[in-house]
Amino acid sequence: MSTITEYVDVVSVREAKEYLRIDDDITENDVEIEGLINSACSLIENTTQVFLKPQNKTYFENSEPCIRVYAYPITAVVEPTEATDYDKTEKQLYSNYEILNSTVEKIVLTVGHSDTDNIKPLFKTAIFETVRLWFYGSETETVNKGVIPNTVMAMISSEKRFIF
Secondary structure, three states: OOEOOOHHHOOOHHHHHHHHOOOOOOOOOHHHHHHHHHHHHHHHHHHHOEOOOOEEEEEEOOOOOEEEEOOEOEEEEEEOOOHHHEEEEEOOOOEEEEEOOOOOOEEEEEEOOOEHHHOOHHHHHHHHHHHHHHHHHHHHOOOOOOOOOHHHHHHHHHHOOOOO
């Protein structure tokens, strides 16, 4: 059980280097590996709407007085501060916030896991595999950094909170 504040709390540089089969005493690629971990986590979050670290997200109401939020997990409502300003309904893959106060135009939520024990092992594997493909693929220019590899996309597709 560890608290998550950064993506490297989910997958550390040391763990990634072990997965990449790089000795601990070789540190010349540590900054690059950390950047790859951060990018992989961010792309996985954007693809699935499952957030791996706590962060505040702002959602604006649409043409109806409601806000549909696919983000998971939702840990707190930051704004509005009064619970009487909205009504929350949980659905299977999203939460619906009905705005009850006409002056409220947005909701700020804290989303994301705060403990490593709550993250499915599938996500760590997806991060490791993405970092591996980007790290070694960059040597041959056969992999586009910033694009989730097809093998990883297949792994995380069951975790998507919405489908386009």
